[in-house]
Amino acid sequence: MMTTRDALRFPTSQSDQIDPYLPPSTSNPSKPFVTLTFATSLDSQLSLAPGVQTALSGPESKAMTHYLRSKHDTILIGVGTAVADDPSLNCRIEGVGGYGGQGLAGQPRPVVVDPKGRWDFHAESKVMRLAREGKGKAPWLITGSSIKEEEQKLLESVGGKVLELPCSSTSSIPWSAILDALTKEGASSVMIEGGGVVINDLLSSENFRLIDSVIVTIAPTWLGKGGVQVCPKERIEDGRRIPVGRLKGVKWVPLGEDVVLCGHPKLEQ
Ligand SMILES: NC(=O)C1=CN([C@@H]2O[C@H](COP(=O)(O)OP(=O)(O)OC[C@H]3O[C@@H](n4cnc5c(N)ncnc54)[C@H](O)[C@@H]3O)[C@@H](O)[C@H]2O)C=CC1
Ligand SMILES: Nc1nc(O)c(N)c(N[C@@H]2O[C@H](COP(=O)(O)O)[C@@H](O)[C@H]2O)n1
Numbered sequence: 001m002m003t004t005r006d007a008l009r010f011p012t013s014q015s016d017q018i019d020p021y022l023p024p025s026t027s028n029p030s031k032p033f034v035t036l037t038f039a040t041s042l043d044s045q046l047s048l049a050p051g052v053q054t055a056l057s058g059p060e061s062k063a064m065t066h067y068l069r070s071k072h073d074t075i076l077i078g079v080g081t082a083v084a085d086d087p088s089l090n091c092r093i094e095g096v097g098g099y100g101g102q103g104l105a106g107q108p109r110p111v112v113v114d115p116k117g118r119w120d121f122h123a124e125s126k127v128m129r130l131a132r133e134g135k136g137k138a139p140w141l142i143t144g145s146s147i148k149e150e151e152q153k154l155l156e157s158v159g160g161k162v163l164e165l166p167c168s169s170t171s172s173i174p175w176s177a178i179l180d181a182l183t184k185e186g187a188s189s190v191m192i193e194g195g196g197v198v199i200n201d202l203l204s205s206e207n208f209r210l211i212d213s214v215i216v217t218i219a220p221t222w223l224g225k226g227g228v229q230v231c232p233k234e235r236i237e238d239g240r241r242i243p244v245g246r247l248k249g250v251k252w253v254p255l256g257e258d259v260v261l262c263g264h265p266k267l268e269q
Helices: 012-021 059-070 079-085 126-132 149-157 175-184 196-202
Strands: 033-040 045-047 074-078 109-113 140-143 161-164 189-194 213-218 235-237 240-242 245-255 258-267
Touching: 012 059, 012 213, 012 245, 012 258, 033 045, 033 059, 033 196, 059 213, 059 245, 059 258, 074 079, 074 196, 079 109, 079 196, 149 161, 189 196
Parallel strands: 033 189, 033 213, 074 109, 074 189, 109 140, 140 161
Antiparallel strands: 213 258, 235 240, 245 258
């Protein structure tokens, strides 16, 4: 088990370069600041295969991800990632709550989007255990239908809750509705980590404008065909393919063997 001594460090010389892409100190009351962040291979893949957790970030960029976690109120993933990774979704930077700091200061609230109750969590799921141990916040579960009574009780016993939202016949919940729900719960920022379905959906033309910052770790490796790919759907207008968009205000930050790309989305006209 990780102790406070093993906590991660992210030096100021590096955080200074990332800070311009982080949520501002004054928040927008009508929409959380959205940071889309993930690690990708050179062939634009998040993992070797669907459901297979794949370590792409090196130690320096991993510390950067944990620094980002300390700067957001919430951290959101899709249920595919929850099932595949059994993630911790806490912040393990030295000085935050549970890692040398007081209470849960600096810990983000995990949010899992699970419209059909696919996530079979239990008391020993990492997020639940860390919440019990005071090393992370308990998750909020965004769902389209009521969940099993015993799961709801377990979630609430560690301080989590269920947010039930209307979803379409294909079990899709509009991202604007998800962000509204987070605003109502008092969240002024959300760091969206993945996985493939979530990222491709947010990067589509329909949702692109909801993103404020993109911070991508690029690892010097090719995973090969068959992985979970980041490749959002383009727009077709009058039979013409319109690219989704690009980043402006771009900065490339080398961190160890990886490079971290930061920017603000700009929709193509
Ligand atoms: N390299 C990286 O930074 C990351 C890698 N991953 C990897 O990605 C893979 C998982 O990705 P995916 O299978 O694509 O799953 P995912 O994590 O994107 O979850 C997809 C599921 O979430 C729900 N969902 C997402 N958006 C929704 C919406 N708007 N409304 C309603 N439901 C919604 C749906 O049930 C959907 O099937 C795993 O292998 C994981 O290890 C995940 C996160 C980050
Ligand atoms: N930044 C980053 N680099 C990688 O190489 C990754 N595989 C991921 N995955 C994301 O991080 C979650 C795991 O977090 P914990 O260490 O368990 O807290 C995983 O669920 C993905 O969201 N990220």
